[in-house]
Amino acid sequence: MIKLEHITKIYGQGDENLCVLEDVTLTLPRGKFTVLLGPSGSGKSTLLNLIAMLDKPTSGTIYLDGQNITALKSETARSALRLKKMGFVFQFDGLLPEFSLLENVDMPALMRGRPDPKKAQQLLENLGLGAISHKLPADLSGGEKQRASIARALRNDPPLLLADEPTGNLDTARKQQVFEDFARMSREQGLTVLMVTHDVHAADYADEVYTLENRKLVKTK
Numbered sequence: 001m002i003k004l005e006h007i008t009k010i011y012g013q014g015d016e017n018l019c020v021l022e023d024v025t026l027t028l029p030r031g032k033f034t035v036l037l038g039p040s041g042s043g044k045s046t047l048l049n050l051i052a053m054l055d056k057p058t059s060g061t062i063y064l065d066g067q068n069i070t071a072l073k074s075e076t077a078r079s080a081l082r083l084k085k086m087g088f089v090f091q092f093d094g095l096l097p098e099f100s101l102l103e104n105v106d107m108p109a110l111m112r113g114r115p116d117p118k119k120a121q122q123l124l125e126n127l128g129l130g131a132i133s134h135k136l137p138a139d140l141s142g143g144e145k146q147r148a149s150i151a152r153a154l155r156n157d158p159p160l161l162l163a164d165e166p167t168g169n170l171d172t173a174r175k176q177q178v179f180e181d182f183a184r185m186s187r188e189q190g191l192t193v194l195m196v197t198h199d200v201h202a203a204d205y206a207d208e209v210y211t212l213e214n215r216k217l218v219k220t221k
């Protein structure tokens with residue numbers, strides 16, 4: 001599904017440079033829930049941004065379904081691929097406050113000119129939010145909002161879900177629920193999930209775990 005080969009990322013130039021990733025090689029198996037652990041500042045978001053094509057590696061190659069995505073030249077090609085193959089969940093839910101949960105979840109499809117509220121409702125039901133889909137984000141708990149943002153990330157049926165500290169704002173019980181959601185979605189729907197986090201408890205829910213330390217990845221599960 002995703003393959004990183006000999007990825008090095010150096011920010012800046014000359015004496016000011018900072019090497020964040022050094023010769024990192026990683027394969028994400030299809031349909032598995034992979035967790036990448038590392039302390040703050042270790043380069044987790046950097047690695048995720050490289051996969052998301054929001055930044056380029058200094059050297060090395062990334063393949064998505066066999067396609068070399070580091071070689072893509074145009075932003076149009078990158079965004080088309082992102083829209084088709086990737087869903088994103090971040091620390092902040094990013095829901096639009098003036099729209100209901102249902103409308104928020106349907107938004108990615110609306111933007112492609114293919115709204116389908118029934119499908120959005122189903123996605124919310126899968127995450128236990130069906131009964132409150134008409135509510136505005138302001139009327140929900142942090143955990144509910146974050147799960148709605150997961151439903152939104154899945155709206156265009158991406159095979160790959162990328163999550164960057166998605167539980168950073170949640171209490172322990174809500175965190176566990178999100179980890180369980182990811183584990184279940186990979187197991188039942190064949191979704192490939194990569195979550196980066198500093199929360200070591202996430203490892204219990206994952207199929208595979210890597211730790212990022214001193215610019216290198218170590219497989220720990």
Ligand SMILES: Nc1ncnc2c1ncn2[C@@H]1O[C@H](COP(=O)(O)OP(=O)(O)O)[C@@H](O)[C@H]1O
Pocket residue numbers: 011012018020038039040041042043044045046047
């Ligand atoms: N665009 C950038 N330019 C320069 N340095 C950066 C940039 N983005 C991140 N960094 C630095 O790279 C290191 C890793 O950052 P990041 O990938 O955000 O870590 P994490 O997500 O694990 O907290 C940090 O020292 C950070 O300051």
Ligand SMILES: [Mg+2]
Pocket residue numbers: 044045046164165
């Ligand atoms: Mg980060």
